[in-house]
Amino acid sequence: MVLGKGLYIKKYQVYSPKLPLSFDGFRFIFISDLHGKKYGKNNTKLLEMIYKAKPDCILIGGDMVVGGISRRCKEGYRPLSKETVNTSIDLIAELTPKYTVIHALGNHEEKLHPALWDEYKSKLKELNVKLLDNEKFSFHRENDDCIDIYGLSLGKENYPKFRRNKLSLDSVEEKLGAKGGNYTILMAHSPLYFETYSRWKADLTLSGHLHGGIMRLPLVGGVIGPDFFIFPKYSGGFYTENGSNMIVSCGAGTHTINLRVFNPPEITLVELKFGEKLHGN
Numbered sequence: 001m002v003l004g005k006g007l008y009i010k011k012y013q014v015y016s017p018k019l020p021l022s023f024d025g026f027r028f029i030f031i032s033d034l035h036g037k038k039y040g041k042n043n044t045k046l047l048e049m050i051y052k053a054k055p056d057c058i059l060i061g062g063d064m065v066v067g068g069i070s071r072r073c074k075e076g077y078r079p080l081s082k083e084t085v086n087t088s089i090d091l092i093a094e095l096t097p098k099y100t101v102i103h104a105l106g107n108h109e110e111k112l113h114p115a116l117w118d119e120y121k122s123k124l125k126e127l128n129v130k131l132l133d134n135e136k137f138s139f140h141r142e143n144d145d146c147i148d149i150y151g152l153s154l155g156k157e158n159y160p161k162f163r164r165n166k167l168s169l170d171s172v173e174e175k176l177g178a179k180g181g182n183y184t185i186l187m188a189h190s191p192l193y194f195e196t197y198s199r200w201k202a203d204l205t206l207s208g209h210l211h212g213g214i215m216r217l218p219l220v221g222g223v224i225g226p227d228f229f230i231f232p233k234y235s236g237g238f239y240t241e242n243g244s245n246m247i248v249s250c251g252a253g254t255h256t257i258n259l260r261v262f263n264p265p266e267i268t269l270v271e272l273k274f275g276e277k278l279h280g281n
């Protein structure tokens with residue numbers, strides 16, 4: 001149930017003097033935490049919003065599906081998991097003929113039943129999706145200009161409930177290596193480790209996971225995170241630390257607690273700009 005307005009596009013412009021000039025004005029849609037939700041038959045409303053935004057590519061920050069293992073179901077997973085995999089694939093199949101689609105993993109992809117994960121991966125491969133499981137994709141433009149896009153798979157141990165975890169810089173470097181000299185976008189599903197991402201020197205981190213904190217209060221932001229801590233620091237919006245920026249999507253869907261109060265589902269449109277000014281709206 002959504003109290004307040006429905007799905008909308010949240011827009012940001014992000015400035016950096018490190019951005020190659022040929023990427024000035026580069027636009028991408030960032031989708032996170034859809035969890036198999038449909039907006040219109042076959043997600044036509046969501047697709048129309050994307051087409052209208054005229055992005056240069058699509059970035060997916062994970063949790064497109066609902067994961068989990070079920071001993072009660074003979075396949076080993078709930079039918080809901082399979083449905084969300086199908087919904088995600090159907091949506092992505094509409095996008096790949098028009099756009100480069102780059103997909104990082106959320107905690108729900110990481111906890112999909114192995115058979116379902118293999119099925120999801122092979123369908124993404126057929127669709128020529130760049131699946132970044134601790135990998136890098138370099139997006140090239142003319143004059144050999146490029147920006148680097150990384151997908152960090154945090155591992156199940158970094159999504160604890162009822163307690164907070166620390167993520168070391170070493171563990172990020174072990175998975176991704178040291179950051180290179182290009183302008184770098186890091187897709188890392190949980191925003192809770194922003195300090196570490198900033199020390200890795202990500203220019204722009206894209207996260208989700210907290211679903212905006214289920215309910216949003218003016219001046220406060222999100223109320224509760226999936227780890228059951230109240231008033232999470234990075235529940236949704238634009239953040240800066242150590243010269244590094246982060247955009248946290250409030251997410252496009254829900255699961256388990258199907259409630260969003262004054263916390264509309266969102267997809268995100270980001271425009272990269274060459275220069276010093278930094279702001280979100």
Ligand SMILES: [Fe+2]
Binds near residue numbers: 033035063210211251
């Ligand atoms: Fe999620």
